[in-house]
Amino acid sequence: MEELKKRIESHISALSQFTATPQKGTTRLTYSQEDLQARNYIKEKMKECGLAVREDGLGNIFGKLEGTVKDAPSVLVGSHFDSVPNGGSYDGPAGVVAGLEVAALFAQRNLKPKYPLEVIALIEEEGARFGGGLMGSRGMTGLLSDEDFRNLKDQDGISTEEAMVKIGLDPALPKIRDPKTMKAFLELHIEQGPILEEKEIPIGVVEAIVGLTQLDVTVAGRAGHAGTTPMDRRSDALVTAATIISQLPGLAAEEGEGTVITTGRLNVFPNGANVIPDKTVFTIDIRSGKEENVLNVIEKTKELIHSYNNEGIEITIDQPLYIQPKELSKDVRSLLKKKSDELGIPYCFINSGAGHDAMVLSDFTDVGLIFVPSKDGLSHCPEEWSDSYHLAQAVEILYETAKSLTEAEEN
Numbered sequence: 001m002e003e004l005k006k007r008i009e010s011h012i013s014a015l016s017q018f019t020a021t022p023q024k025g026t027t028r029l030t031y032s033q034e035d036l037q038a039r040n041y042i043k044e045k046m047k048e049c050g051l052a053v054r055e056d057g058l059g060n061i062f063g064k065l066e067g068t069v070k071d072a073p074s075v076l077v078g079s080h081f082d083s084v085p086n087g088g089s090y091d092g093p094a095g096v097v098a099g100l101e102v103a104a105l106f107a108q109r110n111l112k113p114k115y116p117l118e119v120i121a122l123i124e125e126e127g128a129r130f131g132g133g134l135m136g137s138r139g140m141t142g143l144l145s146d147e148d149f150r151n152l153k154d155q156d157g158i159s160t161e162e163a164m165v166k167i168g169l170d171p172a173l174p175k176i177r178d179p180k181t182m183k184a185f186l187e188l189h190i191e192q193g194p195i196l197e198e199k200e201i202p203i204g205v206v207e208a209i210v211g212l213t214q215l216d217v218t219v220a221g222r223a224g225h226a227g228t229t230p231m232d233r234r235s236d237a238l239v240t241a242a243t244i245i246s247q248l249p250g251l252a253a254e255e256g257e258g259t260v261i262t263t264g265r266l267n268v269f270p271n272g273a274n275v276i277p278d279k280t281v282f283t284i285d286i287r288s289g290k291e292e293n294v295l296n297v298i299e300k301t302k303e304l305i306h307s308y309n310n311e312g313i314e315i316t317i318d319q320p321l322y323i324q325p326k327e328l329s330k331d332v333r334s335l336l337k338k339k340s341d342e343l344g345i346p347y348c349f350i351n352s353g354a355g356h357d358a359m360v361l362s363d364f365t366d367v368g369l370i371f372v373p374s375k376d377g378l379s380h381c382p383e384e385w386s387d388s389y390h391l392a393q394a395v396e397i398l399y400e401t402a403k404s405l406t407e408a409e410e411n
């Protein structure tokens with residue numbers, strides 16, 4: 001474990017050097033010089049583990065250890081290697097490094113898998129250069145079309161293809177991967193939240209990626225002079241909105257199971273210091289791992305809001321966004337649980353509040369996602385940090401899981 005821990009630290013530290021903002025965190029935009037440096041490092045390490053390396057027409061990197069069964073689908077392990085501007089050293093790279101170390105253990109222990117093992121390093125998950133995000137996984141599954149990919153430009157007007165060519169990548173290579181070539185995908189990611197650290201548990205086995213709903217609420221009241229309108233004659237749109245918003249956290253708490261609710265935007269009209277507001281518009285963001293919980297809270301929220309409709313106040317609700325929670329593969333999850341048990345590594349089940357490439361790939365193959373604690377729950381900043389001991393524990397679990405899924409035997 002000590003040796004594994006050291007190797008992980010050395011990978012993380014090496015990758016963190018490939019940044020456009022030294023001393024100010026990791027800034028590694030897709031198809032940048034830093035991307036090229038990290039890419040070369042990852043490809044080099046893949047080769048050292050005896051993997052056959054290739055890149056697709058998006059610049060995703062694949063390192064493959066062939067299986068003994070001809071044309072069998074691969075077990076993929078990895079994550080993304082781009083970053084947000086001034087981000088940390090772990091968001092993305094931790095998962096790529098985990099993939100490299102799983103492959104290194106396969107090589108070290110001389111495993112012969114029946115199904116191929118593939119370490120993958122994906123581009124542009126954060127969307128920091130071309131927008132949208134999850135581009136590597138959406139591109140390789142065809143959710144992002146070739147045409148849409150080609151039309152994307154960064155803020156300097158440089159297209160994806162121009163940027164690729166500049167670092168020696170070939171956009172003409174195939175982009176889409178037949179789902180039949182994938183048996184499973186395993187991803188390690190940092191939690192980016194405080195739960196595991198608070199519980200002092202090194203591993204979170206993700207059950208579901210939370211669903212997301214946004215409601216836009218418009219409260220219409222009646223404007224009036226702040227000095228001359230008596231209190232009992234007012235239809236104050238802001239007071240009504242505030243009364244509603246203050247009750248929302250209670251609805252999420254009552255629902256439990258990790259359900260969260262947030263009002264992050266509130267606009268007041270006419271927004272004058274001496275005018276009774278005649279209109280407020282605010283958002284409600286509701287997330288939970290189970291659709292049932294999401295739907296319950298939407299229902300209760302609507303009920304609560306409508307109860308404030310009266311003569312002077314008229315409230316309307318729009319629902320511009322509804323994304324179903326995505327439950328990850330039960331089989332892979334129970335395998336991860338079994339392997340953690342056998343290794344004696346403590347774990348708990350957790351939901352993921354963020355998307356990840358795992359979410360995209362879960363529509364095409366069996367996906368397992370595990371989290372390690374993030375110090376102080378921080379992410380997307382230079383202070384982002386995870387304990388390499390926890391990462392080593394995660395690698396052990398992924399190694400055993402990959403060994404089982406590839407039906408590898410020790411020689």
Ligand SMILES: [Zn+2]
Nearest residue numbers: 091092125189
């Ligand atoms: Zn990430």
